[in-house]
Amino acid sequence: MGKMYKENSLSKNQQIIFDLINKSSEPLKAYTILFSVQKKGIKAPPQVYRALDKLVETGKIHKIESKNAFVACRNSNCEISKATAFSICESCEMVDEISDTKLSKYLSGFNHKKGMKFKRFNLEFFGICKKCKKD
Amino acid sequence: MGKMYKENSLSKNQQIIFDLINKSSEPLKAYTILFSVQKKGIKAPPQVYRALDKLVETGKIHKIESKNAFVACRNSNCEISKATAFSICESCEMVDEISDTKLSKYLSGFNHKKGMKFKRFNLEFFGICKKCKKD
DNA sequence: TTACATAGTGTTATATTATAACAAATTTTA
């Protein structure tokens, strides 16, 4: 019969917070999330941070390190957050997850001269997005 | 006679903080720096953060975003922090600036499918360093 | 089904990281 774990299901708080991030068009910060979910009974920072930690760990969301904010994963290929890349607009703050197989392969195969073997990478590109350039 | 600005010189606080970071073998956090330089008269967070901001801006140091910590630039090629890459050991926390011309060129030339032109990138690789692997 | 283990929750308090705001001093430029 094999494994019957609830492998892919989220707990109540995890689901609430994932839904919020997933439907957002922009990265959300922890305390913005906290404020938004207070009506649903999530009232304290640890509740938010624990859910965020778990969601990051399982690859459902990613942390944009340069912004201390979180986005839902839009890329089924970035298996458990081992290989993430984002484009970030310095004007409107828009963040877009980059899904580029060649880039991903190139970086996953990159070997450090000093012999360190990498398990994971995170890449953040910065620029001005198309929309902002027009304005 | 051309420009006579003090283009490359650092102010007193900037120099003190740069020296500290530059001689450190590991990334330093802002409040660790603050504690270390109190004997030199730098007593409050804004003094540290202002110097750090300026040093980052001029490319003398880089911020390791995933650690909220700062390292001195070891790579004359990463011109004003436009193209930075680091290897980070998840065991001993060691950080090493990667200086790889091919990698840098590849990423600097990378074009987003959605047409965004990048001005800058930051790449962080994670793994276990040689030294930690032996232990 | 019962007990054991694991994961998740609620809560209070506190630690860590970073900035706002304002006055004064210094350095650069004109």
Add this chain to the structure above:
DNA sequence: TAAAATTTGTTATAATATAACACTATGTAA
């Protein structure tokens, strides 16, 4: 030298994140 720009010193506070502890819910296996 006077104006402009940068740097400094200072106090207060904002924003981000974790420690610790008691409790509940869920999954596993005898």
